[in-house]
Amino acid sequence: MSKQFATFELAGHLFGVDVDRVQEVIRNQTTTRVPLAPSAIGGLINLRGQVVTAVDLRERLGLPDAGPDHLPMNVVVRTADGPVSLLVDVIGEVIEADDELFESPPETLSGPGRELVLGVHKLRDRLVLVLDVDRAIDVSAVV
Amino acid sequence: MEEIDEIVGEFLVESHENLDQLDRDLVALEQEPGSRELLSSIFRTVHTIKGTSGFLAFTHLEAVTHAGENLLSRIRDGKLALNPARTSVLLELVDAIRSLLTTIEASGGEGTPDHTALVAKINVLNADEADVLLDVSDSAEPAQVVEPEVKTAAKVKKAPKVASDEVAVLSAAVAETETALPARSEEGAEVQTEQRRSIADSTLRVDVDLLDSLMRLVGELVLTRNQVVSYAGIHGDANLTRTSQRLNLIASELQEGVMKTRMQPIDNVWSKLPRVVRDLGLACGRQARLVMEGRDTELDKTILEAIKDPLTHLVRNSIDHGIEDPAERVASGKPAEGTLTLRAFHEGGQVTIEVADDGAGIDPEAIASKALERGLITKSDLARMSPREVLDLIFIAGFSTREQVSNVSGRGVGMDVVKTNIENIGGTVDIASVLGRGTTFKIKIPLTLAIIPTVAIECGGSRYALPQVSLDELVSVNGGEGQQRIEEISGAPVYRLRDKLLPLVYCRKVLGLEPSEDDGPQYIAVLRADGQKYGLVVDQVLNTEEIVVKPLSVQLKKISVYAGATILGDGRVALILDALALAQTAGVLGSDRGKIMELEETVSETIPLETLLIVRLGENGRTAIPLSAVTRLEDLPANSVENSGGRQVVQYRGQIMPLVWLSAFTGAGYVEPGERIQVVVHSNGERSVGLVVDEILDITDADISSLDEVHAPGVIGSAIVDGRITDLLDVSSAVVAADPAFYREALAIEQAQLAVGV
Numbered sequence: 001m002s003k004q005f006a007t008f009e010l011a012g013h014l015f016g017v018d019v020d021r022v023q024e025v026i027r028n029q030t031t032t033r034v035p036l037a038p039s040a041i042g043g044l045i046n047l048r049g050q051v052v053t054a055v056d057l058r059e060r061l062g063l064p065d066a067g068p069d070h071l072p073m074n075v076v077v078r079t080a081d082g083p084v085s086l087l088v089d090v091i092g093e094v095i096e097a098d099d100e101l102f103e104s105p106p107e108t109l110s111g112p113g114r115e116l117v118l119g120v121h122k123l124r125d126r127l128v129l130v131l132d133v134d135r136a137i138d139v140s141a142v143v
Numbered sequence: 144m145e146e147i148d149e150i151v152g153e154f155l156v157e158s159h160e161n162l163d164q165l166d167r168d169l170v171a172l173e174q175e176p177g178s179r180e181l182l183s184s185i186f187r188t189v190h191t192i193k194g195t196s197g198f199l200a201f202t203h204l205e206a207v208t209h210a211g212e213n214l215l216s217r218i219r220d221g222k223l224a225l226n227p228a229r230t231s232v233l234l235e236l237v238d239a240i241r242s243l244l245t246t247i248e249a250s251g252g253e254g255t256p257d258h259t260a261l262v263a264k265i266n267v268l269n270a271d272e273a274d275v276l277l278d279v280s281d282s283a284e285p286a287q288v289v290e291p292e293v294k295t296a297a298k299v300k301k302a303p304k305v306a307s308d309e310v311a312v313l314s315a316a317v318a319e320t321e322t323a324l325p326a327r328s329e330e331g332a333e334v335q336t337e338q339r340r341s342i343a344d345s346t347l348r349v350d351v352d353l354l355d356s357l358m359r360l361v362g363e364l365v366l367t368r369n370q371v372v373s374y375a376g377i378h379g380d381a382n383l384t385r386t387s388q389r390l391n392l393i394a395s396e397l398q399e400g401v402m403k404t405r406m407q408p409i410d411n412v413w414s415k416l417p418r419v420v421r422d423l424g425l426a427c428g429r430q431a432r433l434v435m436e437g438r439d440t441e442l443d444k445t446i447l448e449a450i451k452d453p454l455t456h457l458v459r460n461s462i463d464h465g466i467e468d469p470a471e472r473v474a475s476g477k478p479a480e481g482t483l484t485l486r487a488f489h490e491g492g493q494v495t496i497e498v499a500d501d502g503a504g505i506d507p508e509a510i511a512s513k514a515l516e517r518g519l520i521t522k523s524d525l526a527r528m529s530p531r532e533v534l535d536l537i538f539i540a541g542f543s544t545r546e547q548v549s550n551v552s553g554r555g556v557g558m559d560v561v562k563t564n565i566e567n568i569g570g571t572v573d574i575a576s577v578l579g580r581g582t583t584f585k586i587k588i589p590l591t592l593a594i595i596p597t598v599a600i601e602c603g604g605s606r607y608a609l610p611q612v613s614l615d616e617l618v619s620v621n622g623g624e625g626q627q628r629i630e631e632i633s634g635a636p637v638y639r640l641r642d643k644l645l646p647l648v649y650c651r652k653v654l655g656l657e658p659s660e661d662d663g664p665q666y667i668a669v670l671r672a673d674g675q676k677y678g679l680v681v682d683q684v685l686n687t688e689e690i691v692v693k694p695l696s697v698q699l700k701k702i703s704v705y706a707g708a709t710i711l712g713d714g715r716v717a718l719i720l721d722a723l724a725l726a727q728t729a730g731v732l733g734s735d736r737g738k739i740m741e742l743e744e745t746v747s748e749t750i751p752l753e754t755l756l757i758v759r760l761g762e763n764g765r766t767a768i769p770l771s772a773v774t775r776l777e778d779l780p781a782n783s784v785e786n787s788g789g790r791q792v793v794q795y796r797g798q799i800m801p802l803v804w805l806s807a808f809t810g811a812g813y814v815e816p817g818e819r820i821q822v823v824v825h826s827n828g829e830r831s832v833g834l835v836v837d838e839i840l841d842i843t844d845a846d847i848s849s850l851d852e853v854h855a856p857g858v859i860g861s862a863i864v865d866g867r868i869t870d871l872l873d874v875s876s877a878v879v880a881a882d883p884a885f886y887r888e889a890l891a892i893e894q895a896q897l898a899v900g901v
Contacts (some may be wrong), residue, residue, distance in 0.1 A: 032716040033605060035654035044716040045707055049363040051708040051716050053696040059364050081697045139698050 001099045005121070007092030008075055009127060013091060016121065016128040021077045025091050026061040026070040029054075040139040042087045045074065052076065054085040055137050061113040077133050084137045097121040097128065107128075150415060154195050155248050158240070161188045165237050170328075172231050182219045186561050189215055191452065192240060196458070198422050203253045204243045210265040211236040217269060229268050230637055282819050349775040351445055361401045362710070368394040369712040393514075398689075405445070409487045409496070410438040412451045416458055420483060423462045429471050430480040431462055437487040442494055446588055450496065453561040453572075455500040457584050458483065461556070465502030474585060475579065475700075477501065490610040491673065493706075493723065499583040505576040505591040507533040514542065534574050538562040595689050597719065599711065600668065601683035603656035606717045608690055608709055613722035615669040615676065617684055630776065632839050634830045635731070638667060638678050644756075644759075644770065644842060645669065648729040649677045650720075653704065672723040675844065677731045679722075688712060692719060704728055753847050755871065756823065758836040761811030765840070765869040766858075767847070774826040776839060781820050790881070793822075793833060800824070803881035805872070809857040812823055825878055832881045 005016030006025070031054055042056035054074060058066060064073070072087035091124030105117045116136050121128040165188050172181045193208035211233065217223045239261055246254045292749055368390055375387040415437055420433045442450075466472075466481030473479050486497040507530050514520045514536045525533070536542060537558045561584075565572050570588040597608035598617070618640065620629065629638050629647065634639040636647040647667065659665070659682060667678040691711035699705065703724040711717050755767040756776075783793050784802065791802045802822070806812060845864040857877050858870045880884050 002282075030715055032712065032718065034699060034702070034705075035603070035605075035656055036704065037699055041698060044718075046710050046714055046716050049359060049710060051693040051695070051710065053698050055698075084696065084698075137698070 002096050003099065004094055004096050005128060005130065006075065006094050008073070008088035009063065009092060010057055010088055010089040011066070014126055014128050015088070015131050016095065016097075017075070017077060017131050017133055020092055021133050023076045023078050026074045026076065027075055038139045042072070045085055047076065047083065047085070050083070051084050052083050054087050055139060056087050057123050057136065058087070060136055060139065061116060063113070077137070078132070079137060086136065095123065095128065097123065102130075144255070146732065150418075151199060151247070153250075154199060155244055158192055158244055162237055162241055164188065166234070167228060169233055169237070172225065173227070176225045179219070182215070183559070186215045186219050187211065198419065201243070201247065201253050203256055204240065206263060207236065207239055207243070207258050210262045214265050214269045232268055236265065241738070273414060275817050279613070283555070289790070327897060333437055348406075353763070354401070358405070358691065361398050364394050365398055377858070388852055405443050406441040407444055407447050408439045408441055409447065412454060413438060413485060416455070416485070419458055419460060421457060423459055427463055429462055429466050431466050432480050432482050434482060434484045436484065440487040440489065440494065442588075446494070450563055450586065450588065453564045453586070454496070456558070456561050458485075461500040461502065461582070465500035465783070469501050490723070494588045496586040496588070497583055498552070498586075499581060501581040502579040504582055505534060505537070505574075507579055509535060510536050514539070517542065534576060537574070594691060595690060596687060597709075598668070598687050599685040599717065600650075600681040601685060602650040602681045603654065606685065606711065606715070608688070608711075608717050608719045609668055609670070609679075610706065610719065610722070611687070613670050613672065615633055615671055618667040618669060618678070621666060622662045622746060632776065632842065637842070639775065640669065640678070644776070645676060645678045646731040646842065647680055647681045648725060648731055650682075653725055653729045670722040670726070672726040675726075677726050679725065690719070695848040754842065754844050755864065756839065757841040757843060757864065758805075758823065759838040759840055760806040760809060760836060763869055764806070764809070764811040766805065766809065766811070766836075766866075766872050767845070767864060767869045768823060768872045768874060768898055770842060772825055773823055775824040777822040777824055777833070779820050779822055781818055795824075795831060795833070798829070798831065800831045800833050802835050803877055804835045805857070805877060806837055808877055808880055809870070809872070810855055825874065827885065830882070830885055832885055834876045834877055834881070841865070
């Protein structure tokens with residue numbers, strides 16, 4: 001059995017999410033900041049008339065801030081409470097990965113990122129960290 | 144007559160829906176017999192049907208549902224277990240209700256059905272002994288083992304004789320219904336669909352989802368229109384401009400139309416209540432008058448539907464539990480006729496609905512002891528609870544303060560339903576009660592899915608929308624002189640707006656943004672929240688805009704200061720600020736106690752709330768000065784005080800202002816003034832008098848209508864304000880003490896008073 005993953009980059013790491021969860025991928029959008037919100041909230045975007053919350057994945061995963069000139073892309077994923085956008089650096093391609101190549105997250109992975117990674121797919125040339133979407137968008141634990 | 148038909152019609156439509164739900168719930172309950180949620184839901188449904196059928200005088204229906212409710216109530220409280228026999232009888236109950244409803248729909252009356260067998264059967268199953276008997280047959284299919292079951296029952300000798308007799312009756316009833324029911328319910332179903340259509344013809348039930356998506360599309364259209372209009376403006380093409388103007392017009396009308404499909408006056412729900420009050424009053428022997436204020440307050444259809452039941456429950460409750468017997472009322476010095484006031488209004492981007500009675504009020508101690516008795520809370524829980532939390536106990540499922548179960552309410556079903564239903568639509572219920580004076584329930588419902596007029600403001604580089612409902616006025620504060628009018632009272636900023644002090648909230652501060660760097664002009668949005676006013680200081684006021692409220696995602700719902708989000712004309716997302724939550728976050732509203740006071744005020748119209756300036760006199764005397772008598776607050780150097788004609792005066796705004804030291808005047812004791820003195824200026828036209836106080840403490844709202852007499856000079860009386868004893872200053876005598884000629888016209892009288900007072 002194999003699975004398809006939509007991939008994207010964050011601070012040089014390649015991440016993947018189950019392709020079925022992805023509603024669409026859009027370029028950088030004007031985001032409205034939300035004061036008093038948890039720091040992992042990147043802001044609000046207008047997705048064709050719908051107000052969608054964007055989660056700053058760098059912040060959520062404890063990766064370094066990309067600086068003010070950085071224009072993140074939006075990976076809009078489906079959730080039980082409507083679409084949520086994940087802010088990522090670069091959009092990658094859709095890959096097909098064999099279940100046999102899947103491993104639990106390496107011990108070396110630490111920080112808040114660890115609990116958000118379901119496991120690792122070993123591709124021929126690089127590793128894809130499979131993101132736990134539901135945990136990633138649940139920012140209630142982070143302040 | 145028409146009204147009655149309407150009520151019956153609605154009852155039928157509603158009950159049919161409820162019964163479908165009941166069928167599903169009962170079957171689901173068999174799968175998970177322990178589910179309190181399902182049990183409560185079933186119980187509420189039956190309770191509702193019983194209640195309404197009581198009002199509409201459908202006695203058969205009432206009798207059947209009452210029996211069912213008894214059984215359900217014991218199952219819910221865990222006194223009886225739910226077994227297949229009980230489930231079957233409950234399903235039979237549903238069928239019986241359905242057939243009764245069908246008859247009512249067809250003929251307008253109940254006819255003469257015989258449900259004694261069913262009622263008897265329910266009552267048998269309601270008896271504890273029946274548990275023993277019927278559990279034996281649990282493993283087998285109840286439908287097939289009616290006969291053997293009786294035999295088993297007969298064999299169980301330890302069962303009391305009465306019980307086995309009843310079982311015999313039961314078995315007959317079961318046998319009869321088993322054969323009769325399937326055919327009847329099938330037939331009933333056919334008649335029912337036909338009848339239901341005829342009632343449904345008069346109204347059109349539109350799926351709310353469809354309206355939601357229409358609303359969303361209209362929102363989109365409005366945005367697109369805005370873009371087209373601005374594009375046409377740039378191009379200057381006459382045809383395009385004309386077309387875009389037309390588009391503009393049509394889009395606005397469409398928007399309005401779609402809005403209207405969802406908005407209805409609250410009177411649609413209220414109009415049924417006078418009758419409820421009348422009938423219930425007769426049934427319980429109460430005299431009650433219903434006063435309704437704000438009948439034309441418009442609410443979203445979804446919200447209106449959701450509050451219908453809770454409101455009816457609250458009204459019933461007020462009549463049944465709140466308002467006392469006429470004799471009792473007269474004995475406690477109240478008019479025999481009680482008053483029930485319903486009030487609806489928009490406030491701070493929310494709709495507030497109040498149900499207030501002038502009845503006996505709720506005794507927190509009675510609540511507490513009842514809750515202990517029922518095992519709903521423990522003693523240590525109670526010790527930790529505030530009086531307010533104790534009152535909130537009435538919202539717990541299974542709570543009722545009535546000893547006897549009445550036909551109307553009093554099973555403790557109403558209040559938890561009220562709370563659940565209102566919380567389901569994101570609202571809150573508050574209760575305030577004064578023993579002997581009455582109870583007020585305050586329901587607050589947030590607005591969602593509605594188009595509302597707002598003012599766009601800027602703060603910290605982002606734009607926000609402020610709902611116009613909570614906005615009183617906008618004030619521009621230019622640098623320099625304007626800035627001086629922002630002052631501080633014990634660290635809290637206030638602004639003098641037309642000689643009144645307005646507490647201020649800095650938008651940047653409350654949102655946790657970096658403070659403004661430049662000293663440029665600022666704007667104050669004067670907002671109303673919870674009956675009080677405050678000023679929100681913002682960077683810019685942009686424009687007014689009609690917006691569509693979009694709910695925030697789960698991640699952001701907890702942040703109370705936002706009422707939602709919206710998309711502005713340029714396609715950007717803006718957050719909608721919640722005036723009430725902003726004030727609460729910043730703490731500019733009166734304390735909790737102040738709020739209860741305010742609720743008390745709504746209980747009885749006669750208690751006016753007065754805004755008071757609280758000052759310290761002497762070492763620790765608290766004195767209140769009505770804010771209406773305060774023109775300005777001044778902080779003056781102590782060495783600016785001069786003597787003139789035996790009086791102490793200061794030069795103030797080009798005039799001579801006499802001073803009176805209030806601590807000495809009221810006998811609070813003299814405190815050596817520091818380098819500066821705090822002066823409360825009271826002006827009348829050109830004349831001003833300075834009241835010197837030792838410290839300015841606070842501004843608060845309080846009820847000062849009933850004062851305890853105090854025999855002290857310059858003091859009208861004392862009251863408890865914010866939990867502390869506070870004297871109320873007799874302003875006029877203090878003023879006259881400083882300047883006998885201050886009230887020129889009433890001079891003689893004032894002097895006479897002065898002679899008496901001092």
